[in-house]
Amino acid sequence: MALLPFYIPKSNRLKVVIIGGGYAGMAALTVLSRYASNIDITLIDPLEKHIKITHLHETFRYPLSDLQVSFKDIEKRFDCRHIRASVTLDEKMLCQWQADNYLVINEEVINFDYLLVTTGCGSKEVNPSGNVLTLQDFMTSAGSELLTTPSIKENSTEQSISIIGGGATGIQFLFEINQFLNRKKINYKLNLIHSHDNVLGQFPAGFNAHIQKRMQDLNINFYANTVFQEQQTDKIVLQEKQSGKQIELPSTLSLLFLGKQQQHKLTANSFGQIIVKQKTLPNIFTAGDCSYYNSFGSNALTAQSAVRKGKLSARNILRHSGILQLLEPYLHRDIGYVVSLGSNDAVGWLASKNNIITGIPALSIKELVEAQYDLLLIGVDTYLI
Numbered sequence: 001m002a003l004l005p006f007y008i009p010k011s012n013r014l015k016v017v018i019i020g021g022g023y024a025g026m027a028a029l030t031v032l033s034r035y036a037s038n039i040d041i042t043l044i045d046p047l048e049k050h051i052k053i054t055h056l057h058e059t060f061r062y063p064l065s066d067l068q069v070s071f072k073d074i075e076k077r078f079d080c081r082h083i084r085a086s087v088t089l090d091e092k093m094l095c096q097w098q099a100d101n102y103l104v105i106n107e108e109v110i111n112f113d114y115l116l117v118t119t120g121c122g123s124k125e126v127n128p129s130g131n132v133l134t135l136q137d138f139m140t141s142a143g144s145e146l147l148t149t150p151s152i153k154e155n156s157t158e159q160s161i162s163i164i165g166g167g168a169t170g171i172q173f174l175f176e177i178n179q180f181l182n183r184k185k186i187n188y189k190l191n192l193i194h195s196h197d198n199v200l201g202q203f204p205a206g207f208n209a210h211i212q213k214r215m216q217d218l219n220i221n222f223y224a225n226t227v228f229q230e231q232q233t234d235k236i237v238l239q240e241k242q243s244g245k246q247i248e249l250p251s252t253l254s255l256l257f258l259g260k261q262q263q264h265k266l267t268a269n270s271f272g273q274i275i276v277k278q279k280t281l282p283n284i285f286t287a288g289d290c291s292y293y294n295s296f297g298s299n300a301l302t303a304q305s306a307v308r309k310g311k312l313s314a315r316n317i318l319r320h321s322g323i324l325q326l327l328e329p330y331l332h333r334d335i336g337y338v339v340s341l342g343s344n345d346a347v348g349w350l351a352s353k354n355n356i357i358t359g360i361p362a363l364s365i366k367e368l369v370e371a372q373y374d375l376l377l378i379g380v381d382t383y384l385i
């Protein structure tokens, strides 16, 4: 059993419940199973499989199963129990759980010493109708299958597919789809619809410049400052943001990537313990996209912040349960971010936001970071913190 600094366990068996088996939940699970021997870990997630969602756009090249790890395997690997359920929670329930030290799931009472909430933040809600796909569709079917349905197939007349949203997810899907259509010789044009001037607005301006150039080279139509209204049978209805004017374009299918929900965040102190109405819940922690830590560390909605918060909360759970109770503050800063542009290009920053990298060096860094997470999932922790 590896030694965790400042953690001297007490003799009692520890019960930890993790709600949410995404990046933060998995990272926490690996830490708990690595440093604690006398522990019962329960993982609650409605899905049957953990999804390496940061690769989801790659399902135009690889099967979806390559990105899935069944929670049955996770149970064996990390000696935990998985319960398939979706937990409804709010501030009142969190306070109740802190007082009771148990929660009821599928009519079963689950006792715990510590609870960790890592439910992510989900995509902005839309009511897709007709020929519209959202991220949710790609969680259950590979991109290659979704784009070879009867409505999208080899065609002699030119038709269009519209991608809505020029954030990291929309851009990664756009370039993968472009390559996929070329490989399959499907004669469709691509439209990118974005509600701002520049794509990837939260990243340095060099990202937008590189992507705009690539879109021009690939003949992808870019509609800036334009919002999606609806996809009809063979056309898309848009609205220009400034003038309010309606535009209609030929489009057989729309893919909506509208970004993440920002609401329902759980506030935590710098150790990851949830704060409700200025009161700290000492035994209830949070990590990942659903959490906002009051600390110097990064609250970015990224996998790397989610993993670091998940690991930190797990270390602090163990330390809080031990004899010394010395907790560690969250100080992680993201050291880069790479957006892939198909299988042979990417754009990113590394070390400083002024240091823009593109092409193979950027792709290699993305692969390295993702390999590091793959290793964590088999129990090999190569993260420095």
Ligand SMILES: Cc1cc2nc3c(=O)[nH]c(=O)nc-3n(C[C@H](O)[C@H](O)[C@H](O)COP(=O)(O)OP(=O)(O)OC[C@H]3O[C@@H](n4cnc5c(N)ncnc54)[C@H](O)[C@@H]3O)c2cc1C
Pocket (backbone or CB within 6 Å): 019, 020, 021, 022, 023, 024, 025, 044, 045, 046, 047, 050, 053, 054, 055, 056, 057, 085, 086, 087, 088, 118, 119, 120, 121, 122, 135, 168, 169, 287, 288, 289, 290, 301, 302, 303, 304, 305, 306, 338
């Ligand atoms: C296509 C795509 C590409 C991305 N690429 C990158 C990238 O290259 N680099 C990067 O840093 N980030 C990337 N991100 C962002 C990254 O995936 C997220 O920041 C990260 O997944 C957040 O981890 P999390 O554990 O907080 O939430 P998630 O990974 O979303 O996991 C949440 C888990 O909680 C479960 N859950 C939800 N609600 C409940 C409930 N009520 N009860 C029980 N369980 C529940 C869900 O089933 C899920 O398993 C990408 C995201 C997408 C969608």
